Amino acid sequence: QVRLMESGGRLVQAGGSLRLSCVASGPRFDNYLLGWFRQAPGTEREFVAAISRTAASVIYADSVRGRFTISRDNAENTAYLQMNALNSEDTGVYFCATTESTSWRDVSRYDNWGQGTQVTVSS
Numbered sequence: 001q002v003r004l005m006e007s008g009g010r011l012v013q014a015g016g017s018l019r020l021s022c023v024a025s026g027p028r029f030d031n032y033l034l035g036w037f038r039q040a041p042g043t044e045r046e047f048v049a050a051i052s053r054t055a056a057s058v059i060y061a062d063s064v065r066g067r068f069t070i071s072r073d074n075a076e077n078t079a080y081l082q083m084n085a086l087n088s089e090d091t092g093v094y095f096c097a098t099t100e101s102t103s104w105r106d107v108s109r110y111d112n113w114g115q116g117t118q119v120t121v122s123s
Helices: none
Strands: 003-007 011-013 018-025 033-039 046-051 058-060 068-073 078-083 092-099 117-122
Touching: 003 092, 018 033, 018 092, 018 117, 033 068, 033 078, 046 068, 046 078, 058 068, 078 092
Parallel strands: 011 117
Antiparallel strands: 003 018, 018 078, 033 046, 033 092, 046 058, 068 078, 092 117
């Protein structure tokens, strides 16, 4: 079973940028589709972006499209989320997760989760 660890979250001013990393350990990282999700206090975990096993396909939530970029480097067992033009609504704990399902946006279909990294955007 793949294990995931996120990093890169911190306090940032509105309009700023961050790059989150998700490092995987365990067998065959490239067997899995990878997604990023976020959760603000008192809200449900929501889909942010996902990338296919070979990085040939990516999808984004409407709220982040054009501002965030998801990528992965299978040789380094690492995925990234580049976040630009951040605003206060982007505040939350960001999680990476893997799935073998084709339901990319469905949080319930993801099997392995990291512990999350906190992103706080100050206005």
